Structures are given as C-alpha cells and as structure tokens.
Amino acid sequence: MSRKPLIAANWKMYKTPAEARSCAEALLKSLQDHTRDEIAICPPFVSLSIVLDTLSGSNLAVGAQNMHFADEGAYTGEISPPMLTSIGVTYVILGHSERRQYFNETDELVNQKLHAAFRHKLSPILCVGEKLEEREHNLTEEVLMRQIELALRNVSPNDASSLVIAYEPIWAIGTGKTATPEMAAEAHLLIRSQVARRLDRKSADNLRILYGGSVRPDNAPSLLNQPEIDGALVGGASLNPESFIKLVRY
Numbered sequence: 001m002s003r004k005p006l007i008a009a010n011w012k013m014y015k016t017p018a019e020a021r022s023c024a025e026a027l028l029k030s031l032q033d034h035t036r037d038e039i040a041i042c043p044p045f046v047s048l049s050i051v052l053d054t055l056s057g058s059n060l061a062v063g064a065q066n067m068h069f070a071d072e073g074a075y076t077g078e079i080s081p082p083m084l085t086s087i088g089v090t091y092v093i094l095g096h097s098e099r100r101q102y103f104n105e106t107d108e109l110v111n112q113k114l115h116a117a118f119r120h121k122l123s124p125i126l127c128v129g130e131k132l133e134e135r136e137h138n139l140t141e142e143v144l145m146r147q148i149e150l151a152l153r154n155v156s157p158n159d160a161s162s163l164v165i166a167y168e169p170i171w172a173i174g175t176g177k178t179a180t181p182e183m184a185a186e187a188h189l190l191i192r193s194q195v196a197r198r199l200d201r202k203s204a205d206n207l208r209i210l211y212g213g214s215v216r217p218d219n220a221p222s223l224l225n226q227p228e229i230d231g232a233l234v235g236g237a238s239l240n241p242e243s244f245i246k247l248v249r250y
C-alpha cells in the first residue's frame with residue numbers, strides 16, 4: 001500500500017502577513033522540486049491569501065487551522081468553509097488539541113466540522129491524541145477510539161477518501177518530548193484499525209496518518225521512516241524556513 005506522505009506546517013498564531021510571505025517565498029525556493037512528499041502550509045487566517053498568492057501554481061498546498069461548520073451566518077469572528085474554498089484553500093486542520101483545550105471544542109463539534117469539510121471538498125486533517133495522565137493510566141487506546149468514533153459519526157467511506165488523521169499526543173506538543181517511533185507507530189496502528197472497523201478496510205489502508213508533537217529535523221528520520229507513519233504535522237519547527245526545509249528533506 002503506497003500512501004504519499006504529507007508534511008503539514010501548522011504556524012499556529014505566529015507570523016504577520018509580511019513574515020508569512022517571506023517564509024512562504026523561502027519555502028517555495030527550496031521545496032518547489034520536492035516530489036517525495038506532499039507539503040501543506042497552514043498559516044493564520046489573515047495570511048492565507050498572501051501565502052496562496054506566493055505559492056500559486058506550485059506543488060505546495062495551503063490549509064487553514066480551523067473553520068466553522070456553517071456555510072454562513074451570524075457567527076461573529078468565525079470563518080466558513082466556502083470562504084476558504086473560494087480563495088483556494090485545500091486543507092483544514094480540525095479538532096487540534098489547542099482548540100479542544102482552550103476553545104472547548106467537543107468531539108461532537110469536530111464531527112460537524114468534519115462533515116462540513118467533506119461537503120465543501122476540503123481535506124480535513126483531524127487531530128486526535130491523549131493527555132499525559134491518560135497515557136499514564138493506560139487510557140491511550142480508549143481515548144483514541146472514542147475520539148475517532150465520535151468524529152467519524154455518520155461519515156461514509158466515500159467521504160473519507162480525503163480524510164487525513166494526525167496523531168498528536170498532547171504531552172508531546174511544544175514540549176520537546178517526542179513519542180518514540182515505536183510508541184507513535186503503535187498508536188497509528190490502533191487508529192488505522194479503528195478506522196477499518198468504523199468505515200472499511202480500504203479506507204483504512206488508504207488513510208494517511210501523520211504524527212505530530214515536537215517533530216524536528218533531528219528526530220524526523222526515525223519517525224517518518226516507520227511504515228505506519230505517513231507524514232508529520234509540525235508546529236514549532238515549521239516556523240523557521242531553514243529548519244522546516246531540513247525536516248522535509250529528512
């Protein structure tokens with residue numbers, strides 16, 4: 001089964017539009033011939049257009065970090081799926097642990113957003129992962145199974161053809177602590193088997209499962225060489241173009 005790896009940069013709430021443009025220019029210069037992996041850059045909303053313009057016509061895709069599930073409405077401060085697709089965004093990160101933790105996003109809300117992404121032909125990068133205390137209490141499997149079950153409620157195998165899942169153990173995000181390649185691969189296997197149960201074997205085999213949590217140029221090779229790991233969702237190490245380029249070229 002060959003799944004083209006995806007390496008996605010999540011810039012979180014960093015970079016002004018001017019900084020985003022200069023970073024995108026540097027990435028374009030060095031990565032425009034890179035074909036082994038798909039690459040997606042996810043800047044803050046206000047920099048989506050400038051990054052799309054900079055990367056226009058290249059092999060580098062652009063994603064949003066969040067969205068509302070409704071097409072439009074009186075939802076002050078929110079961004080809708082058609083707003084994203086109308087400017088050329090193709091990926092959207094959904095259910096990131098920072099959204100769940102700081103903005104009270106529930107599995108039910110993530111499920112609504114996932115349906116909206118499929119309706120609008122956006123490829124969702126669905127984030128799942130356990131907290132440190134859950135891992136310490138051997139609850140990792142239970143947490144991942146629940147998050148996937150609820151996020152995929154009423155999702156069909158047909159919908160799921162564009163789905164990407166990112167396994168991000170919360171204790172590894174921005175902490176410098178990384179899951180070992182074996183721990184990550186074990187979690188990815190659990191996720192894949194849950195998707196096979198919930199959807200079907202074919203969807204599970206085609207699904208790209210990314211690892212996220214303190215991925216850096218030095219640990220990228222050992223993680224990304226695991227057959228179960230189909231790419232990475234990179235936060236901190238994606239902010240500096242040099243480090244992201246080095247990481248992509250692992």
Ligand SMILES: O=C[C@H](O)COP(=O)(O)O
Nearest residue numbers: 010173174213214235236
């Ligand atoms: O979306 C990215 C993840 O939250 C990982 O962030 P990090 O690479 O800074 O640990």
